[in-house]
Amino acid sequence: MTARSLSVNGRTVAVAVDDPDTPLLYVLRNELGLHGPRFGCGLGQCGACTVHVDGAAVRSCITPLSTVTGNVVTLEGLGAANPHPLLQAFIDEQAVQCGYCINGMIMQSAALLARNPKPNEQEVKTELANNLCRCGTHLRIVRAVMRATGA
Amino acid sequence: MNNMIDRRALLQGSGALIVTFSLPLDQPAAQGLTAAKQLSPDRVDAFLAIAANGQVTAYSGKVDLGTGVLTALTQIVAEELDVPLSHVTVIQGDTALTPDQGPTYGSLSIQNGGAQLRRAAAAARHVILNRAAERLQSDISALSIRDGVVTARNGQQAPIGHLIADTTLALALDKNELEKAPADYTIVGKNVPRLDIPDKVNARFTFMQDFTLPGMLHGRVVRPSGIGATLVSYDEGSVARIPDLVKVVSIKNFLGVVAKSEWSAIKAAQQLAVTWSRWEGLPDQSKIWEYVRGTPVTSNDVTSRAGDSRMALAGAPRRLSATYDFAIHTHGSIGPSCAVASFADGKLTCWTASQSTHTLRKQLAAMLKMPEADVRCVYIEGAGCYGRNGHEDAAADAALLARAVGRPVRMQWMRADEHGWDPKGPPTLLDMRAGIDPEGHVTAWESELFVPEGAAGLVALTGADLAGLDSLGQMSPGGVLNDLAIPYLVPNVTTAAHRLESTPLRPSWIRSPGRLQNTFANEAFFNEIAAGIGADPLDMRLDHLADARGKELLEHLARLSKWRERPKPDRNAEVVTGRGLAYVKYELVRTYVGMVAEVEVNRTSGTLAAKRFYVVHDCGQIINPDGVRNQIEGSVVQTVSRSLKEEIKFDRSMVTSLDWASYPILTFPEIPDVAIDLIDRPEEVPWGAGEPTCALVPAAIAGAVFEATGARLRSVPFTPAKVLAALKAV
Numbered sequence: 049m050t051a052r053s054l055s056v057n058g059r060t061v062a063v064a065v066d067d068p069d070t071p072l073l074y075v076l077r078n079e080l081g082l083h084g085p086r087f088g089c090g091l092g093q094c095g096a097c098t099v100h101v102d103g104a105a106v107r108s109c110i111t112p113l114s115t116v117t118g119n120v121v122t123l124e125g126l127g128a129a130n131p132h133p134l135l136q137a138f139i140d141e142q143a144v145q146c147g148y149c150i151n152g153m154i155m156q157s158a159a160l161l162a163r164n165p166k167p168n169e170q171e172v173k174t175e176l177a178n179n180l181c182r183c184g185t186h187l188r189i190v191r192a193v194m195r196a197t198g199a
Numbered sequence: 200m201n202n203m204i205d206r207r208a209l210l211q212g213s214g215a216l217i218v219t220f221s222l223p224l225d226q227p228a229a230q231g232l233t234a235a236k237q238l239s240p241d242r243v244d245a246f247l248a249i250a251a252n253g254q255v256t257a258y259s260g261k262v263d264l265g266t267g268v269l270t271a272l273t274q275i276v277a278e279e280l281d282v283p284l285s286h287v288t289v290i291q292g293d294t295a296l297t298p299d300q301g302p303t304y305g306s307l308s309i310q311n312g313g314a315q316l317r318r319a320a321a322a323a324r325h326v327i328l329n330r331a332a333e334r335l336q337s338d339i340s341a342l343s344i345r346d347g348v349v350t351a352r353n354g355q356q357a358p359i360g361h362l363i364a365d366t367t368l369a370l371a372l373d374k375n376e377l378e379k380a381p382a383d384y385t386i387v388g389k390n391v392p393r394l395d396i397p398d399k400v401n402a403r404f405t406f407m408q409d410f411t412l413p414g415m416l417h418g419r420v421v422r423p424s425g426i427g428a429t430l431v432s433y434d435e436g437s438v439a440r441i442p443d444l445v446k447v448v449s450i451k452n453f454l455g456v457v458a459k460s461e462w463s464a465i466k467a468a469q470q471l472a473v474t475w476s477r478w479e480g481l482p483d484q485s486k487i488w489e490y491v492r493g494t495p496v497t498s499n500d501v502t503s504r505a506g507d508s509r510m511a512l513a514g515a516p517r518r519l520s521a522t523y524d525f526a527i528h529t530h531g532s533i534g535p536s537c538a539v540a541s542f543a544d545g546k547l548t549c550w551t552a553s554q555s556t557h558t559l560r561k562q563l564a565a566m567l568k569m570p571e572a573d574v575r576c577v578y579i580e581g582a583g584c585y586g587r588n589g590h591e592d593a594a595a596d597a598a599l600l601a602r603a604v605g606r607p608v609r610m611q612w613m614r615a616d617e618h619g620w621d622p623k624g625p626p627t628l629l630d631m632r633a634g635i636d637p638e639g640h641v642t643a644w645e646s647e648l649f650v651p652e653g654a655a656g657l658v659a660l661t662g663a664d665l666a667g668l669d670s671l672g673q674m675s676p677g678g679v680l681n682d683l684a685i686p687y688l689v690p691n692v693t694t695a696a697h698r699l700e701s702t703p704l705r706p707s708w709i710r711s712p713g714r715l716q717n718t719f720a721n722e723a724f725f726n727e728i729a730a731g732i733g734a735d736p737l738d739m740r741l742d743h744l745a746d747a748r749g750k751e752l753l754e755h756l757a758r759l760s761k762w763r764e765r766p767k768p769d770r771n772a773e774v775v776t777g778r779g780l781a782y783v784k785y786e787l788v789r790t791y792v793g794m795v796a797e798v799e800v801n802r803t804s805g806t807l808a809a810k811r812f813y814v815v816h817d818c819g820q821i822i823n824p825d826g827v828r829n830q831i832e833g834s835v836v837q838t839v840s841r842s843l844k845e846e847i848k849f850d851r852s853m854v855t856s857l858d859w860a861s862y863p864i865l866t867f868p869e870i871p872d873v874a875i876d877l878i879d880r881p882e883e884v885p886w887g888a889g890e891p892t893c894a895l896v897p898a899a900i901a902g903a904v905f906e907a908t909g910a911r912l913r914s915v916p917f918t919p920a921k922v923l924a925a926l927k928a929v
Contacts, residue, residue: 065460065462066442066443066460066462066463067442067462067463067466070460070462071462074460074461074462077409077461078460078461082402083402083405083406083409084402086406086408086534087408087534087535087611088533088534088535088582088614089535089614089858089859090465090613090614091614091858091859093614093858093859093860094533094859096533096534122402123401123402124401124402127401127402135400135401138396138400139392139396139397139400142392142393142396142825142829144393144395144396144399144400145265145266145267145583145829145833146264146265146533146580146581146582146583147265147395147396147399147400147404147406148265148406148408148532148533148534148581148582148583149533149582150399150400151402154400170868172867173867173868173870174867174868176866176867177866177867177868178866179867180533180859180864180866181533182531182532182533182582182583182585182837182864183265183583183833183837184832184833184834184835184836184837184840184865185829185832185833185836186836186865186867186870187832187836187870187872187873188829188832189867190867190870
């Protein structure tokens with residue numbers, strides 16, 4: 049059993065795992081009860097597990113806990129004290145069908161907006177090119193991100 | 200709500216803390232059973248309960264698969280009872296609480312499920328008004344309900360919860376129940392925001408994949424190396440060093456691992472040394488259509504017949520024929536299938552995202568040789584499934600493992616389990632023939648469909664098959680004969696299906712099963728006929744339709760898409776844009792859809808870019824227009840993906856496209872714009888909207904490619920290689 053501390057959503061928490069290479073996803077979901085990040089492929093291909101580490105969008109399903117040194121923010125953290133405008137924008141645009149991929153859509157888009165607060169539609173689509181949605185909610189997701197930019 | 204509080208505690212707690220907890224049984228349906236909930240679908244109290252505080256609970260056998268139908272059903276109930284939306288809670292798909300309304304498929308949740316709920320609510324409303332008339336000493340005609348309160352003309356009031364006693368709703372459901380007049384609707388027909396979206400966006404929603412039980416263990420399956428391979432041996436020593444491993448479970452060819460932590464279960468499943476027998480019973484995929492054509496036929500089903508098509512075809516001055524095929528597809532749920540099973544006191548409870556908890560219960564009971572009454576299946580929404588994916592199989596896996604270890608087990612399929620082992624949309628082949636008279640009328644139409652036998656029955660549970668247990672499975676490709684018959688006026692018609700005794704991969708239904716493949720062939724061939732006689736695809740349809748509602752829809756589509764004013768493509772350009780049109784009256788009895796696709800063809804690379812779709816949609820009375828739009832947009836995008844990209848690959852042993860790299864789907868930079876006009880008919884019955892639009896996409900794309908280039912695409916997916924071959928054949 050390895051115990052270590054981890055910064056998650058602005059708090060320092062201690063986590064104990066058998067294997068330091070446990071992907072961050074399972075630590076967040078099972079040890080910390082944070083269900084924003086979701087298991088989709090375990091291969092870094094779909095984006096459902098996306099979290100921020102020091103502001104960068106990271107695929108938590110292929111990120112070993114042992115490599116995580118920065119501040120982790122999950123979808124829960126994005127909505128904490130000062131809710132990110134993307135959250136209301138996704139509600140306003142009704143940009144969800146089943147919603148399983150939506151964590152990744154919001155987290156990836158939030159990382160984009162942090163770098164580039166006024167992206168155009170093409171830039172949003174490029175940013176989300178490796179985030180998969182099976183329901184076909186893409187058009188609404190793009191509209192939601194554009195709404196969050198104030199465009 | 201407890202999980203929310205726990206997570207807040209994590210966010211707000213001070214300093215370092217170790218948090219290890221399981222979600223409590225916070226699903227309303229997971230609470231203790233009340234005695235003998237009425238379940239018969241011909242009883243009002245099977246569908247509705249009203250508490251003294253006015254809270255309405257609706258019990259729906261139809262479930263929300265991520266389509267928004269929960270919101271729409273809530274609207275229907277709130278509307279009929281004149282209570283605010285916030286007073287209505289819908290319990291979905293719990294075999295102990297909800298009536299069996301059939302599986303959630305076929306765009307029937309509103310059309311059938313909603314109709315039953317509406318009737319039950321109308322009955323409840325009448326009982327309430329009758330009791331209010333007594334209580335308030337008033338004529339019924341002088342009473343009105345608003346926000347859950349009955350008011351008499353003299354101003355006296357009674358909240359509806361006070362008018363309901365235990366047995367008030369213990370009534371037979373009357374088929375002729377008088378329902379509210381659509382003119383009086385204030386909730387139905389409105390863009391009510393979806394009730395689930397705020398929680399989904401704020402990470403507060405409990406998906407199936409999030410559900411846990413106290414003491415729950417994590418399971419993973421280890422599937423054979425070939426579909427028919429058998430277990431020769433496995434070496435438990437290979438996983439002995441994995442901490443937390445509880446058990447390796449083998450039952451004949453069923454193999455799984457159970458561990459205390461999820462990561463240990465994953466590692467054990469990956470590292471377990473297993474020897475499977477060599478099995479190479481799959482056909483050569485490069486000759487799939489020869490294989491389909493050569494599969495023994497168990498029956499020939501004629502789905503429509505008029506006149507004498509053989510004679511008319513023989514005598515026609517002009518004949519056309521073409522063959523269309525449609526590849527094997529997977530559902531491709533973004534969240535792989537998941538279930539939690541728990542045995543207590545000899546009874547099984549299974550939490551599942553199954554679209555059909557009632558039939559899953561039958562299958563699990565059969566597999567475990569338990570009385571059905573001792574099995575309860577409780578629906579929890581998972582990732583979208585778009586048909587019968589792996590959720591039911593994961594439920595069987597969970598049950599087998601939970602029984603073996605005597606603890607609750609959560610079964611989470613990995614990505615390769617889902618792509619490799621979920622049931623597939625079967626390969627579908629269609630031969631089409633038509634005869635045309637000198638005036639340009641289609642006088643003869645024949646189609647021959649090659650498709651597996653069976654209907655939308657019980658798909659065998661994979662875990663049960665591997666364990667040598669009977670799960671009542673039959674080959675069940677879905678209602679694949681639908682829409683083989685055509686909506687057009689043709690005097691001599693035979694549409695027939697050769698039902699095949701087998702198909703390479705276990706089949707099931709995927710969104711618009713059969714209707715999609717058959718409509719592709721019908722509409723693409725109709726476009727070919729139009730081109731063959733120099734007719735416009737729109738005029739050709741108007742000439743061959745008698746259905747006024749269909750013709751109105753097509754004229755509306757022409758206006759929306761500016762079809763008649765569309766530019767003529769320059770067929771010599773390297774990148775050229777064309778437009779194609781398709782039409783369906785779903786299953787010939789319900790939702791009408793017309794579509795124009797605008798597609799850009801790159802002659803050099805063979806790539807297609809679906810740029811824009813125009814859709815006109817008439818599903819009768821619309822419950823929630825934005826919900827319908829959401830479904831139409833999704834139908835277009837998902838089916839563009841299926842039409843352009845998707846094909847399951849396999850070798851002689853197994854599916855080989857086991858991830859998103861080998862089974863790519865449409866990505867953001869590739870999505871088309873979608874322009875939609877809804878035709879609302881409040882006075883008509885509501886029909887489904889989840890599937891019908893899908894059926895048109897491949898034919899509309901093929902039509903656009905033809906207009907742009909003269910090339911005919913007859914094989915889905917329309918890969919660049921196929922496009923280049925078709926261009927060469929022009």
